[in-house]
Amino acid sequence: MEDDQVIILGIETSCDDTSSAVLIDGVVRSNIISSQTIHTTYGGIVPELASREHIKGIGPIVRAALREASTSIEDVDAIAVTYGPGLAGALLVGTHFAKGLALMYDKPLYPVHHIEAHLYSGYLEDSRLGYPSISLVVSGGHTSIFHVTSPVDYTVLGSTCDDAAGEAFDKVAKMLGLGYPGGPEIDRRGCLGDSAAFDFPRGLMHDGTQTFSFSGLKTSVRRTLELLKSQQREIPINDVCASVQEAIVDVLVHKTLHAAREYGVRIISISGGVSANSRLRTVMQKKAQDHGMQLVTPQIGYCVDNAAMIAHVASMRIAHGVHASAPSFMISPKAMRTTS
Ligand SMILES: Nc1ncnc2c1ncn2[C@@H]1O[C@H](COP(=O)(O)OP(=O)(O)OP(=O)(O)O)[C@@H](O)[C@H]1O
Ligand SMILES: [Mg+2]
Structure with a gap:
């Protein structure tokens, strides 16, 4: 070397x-x-x-x-x-x-x-698009929007007040008997279904904040499935997947673009496990383009x-000249940082 x-x-x-x-x-x-x-x-x-x-x-x-x-x-x-x-x-x-x-x-x-x-994983292989950016992190345990001003400076603008988006995908998949983790299977089946078949709730979508809520969606899916079962109707799994996915994607895209407009930012990024979702990537790309913004996405593997x-x-x-830590640092299982 x-x-x-x-x-x-x-x-x-x-x-x-x-x-x-x-x-x-x-x-x-x-x-x-x-x-x-x-x-x-x-x-x-x-x-x-x-x-x-x-x-x-x-x-x-x-x-x-x-x-x-x-x-x-x-x-x-x-x-x-x-x-x-x-x-x-x-x-x-x-x-x-x-x-x-x-x-x-x-x-x-x-x-x-x-x-x-x-x-920062969207910048891992391509750092041509820089900062400031509005960044949506959507993973199994977190859903947050950040205002990022450099590779070492960021502020969280809002997070979920209940379930994370990935958790919502996983819990709905469990109700449908699709195994764990459920996001990839809902993505796959969602592409085959009708996203307008069920009108599931878009929690807090128009409240003008960066706070998310997905627990109402989960409850609504549960009630819909119970109703279908009580009527002895077959559950159209692909349609449920497509409709759930559309509801989650609608909220994620709407809030991210709203934050970008509020902060006058022209670069947005998405990352975390749910950013692998094909519908989220497609819709976010299209909306970003419509608003003259550029989208940073990690490769699926990241x-x-x-x-x-x-x-x-x-x-x-x-x-950026940041020093290493002493090896005595502790783990922090619940750490959620609000600034860098
Ligand atoms: N194609 C997809 N569509 C929707 N969700 C997906 C897709 N692929 C993965 N996921 C979801 O991503 C989540 C896993 O992502 P990730 O590994 O980033 O989360 P985690 O590390 O468990 O949680 P955290 O990063 O919040 O600690 C799971 O909830 C999974 O269902
Ligand atoms: Mg993770």
């Missing part, structure tokens, strides 16, 4: 994906993700099982990431690891592994906020949890 290259090792274990990545001068050279399949039969993530799977996977996955990037731990300049939010046991595995490496090989360590990493986005945050911090 050339001496002036900046090599960053990223580690992510906040939930049910064990991931490690290597970025060299900001370019992703490896991004290994091992998604735990052990939870599928339980309809949700079992925290204790997640921790055990991370313990089994972390060593081999970090080694694989280094090998694929043709580098070694000795050559790494800094280590980045997710410290929260997430499952406590899962975060402990990743942070302890990273701290051990940092102490043993005398490397600077950057604890990274998982949602901050999602937030929408869900991955260590490349963790290393990317550290890479931007190093570029």
Whole structure:
């Protein structure tokens, strides 16, 4: 390796994906993700099982990431690891592994906020579109809109007051018996159904704030399914999927564009697992274009949890002269930051 290259090792274990990545001068050279399949039969993530799977996977996955990037731990300049939010046991595995490496090989360590990493993941492979931006983070546990002014400065404008968008997808999928996680299957079936078949509620869509609410949608779907069953009618699963997806997408797009107009911003970004949704990507792209705005989206592979986005945050911090942390930092399972 050339001496002036900046090599960053990223580690992510906040939930049910064990991931490690290597970025060299900001370019992703490896991004290994091992998604735990052990939870599928339980309809949700079992925290204790997640921790055990991370313990089994972390060593081999970090080694694989280094090998694929043709580098070694000795050559790494800094280590980045997710410290929260997430499952406590899962975060402990990743942070302890990273701290051990940092102490043993005398490397600077950057604890990274998982949602901050999602937030900037759209810029991971293409930083041509810059700032300020209005950024929608839509994942399994979070739905928030941010005003982002630089790679290290942002403010949260609003979040969900109940369920996250990904949670809404997953809960509806569970009601329909579609397995976990439900978002990808609702996306697939939604493309085959009629989105006007059911008029599900668009919570808080026109309230002029950046606060979201998806619990009413979930209740409405449950009542609709109960009614159909009581009338002994067949459930048109694809139509329900299309209609639910349309309701969620309508709210996400409307609020993001509203915030962009309010802040006079012409760049918007979407990120997090739900940003993989095909309908959301299509509608957001079309509306952005209609309003003369530009859209930043991560590649599908960077929408869900991955260590490349963790290393990317550290890479931007190093570029902005931000110092590493002492290895004594703690995990923060419930951390929700409102500013950078
Ligand atoms: N194509 C899709 N359409 C809709 N939702 C999707 C799609 N693909 C993934 N999802 C949803 O994305 C979520 C997972 O995203 P992600 O991995 O970012 O969340 P998480 O890490 O579990 O939560 P958080 O990042 O908030 O801690 C799940 O709720 C899943 O259903
Ligand atoms: Mg996530």
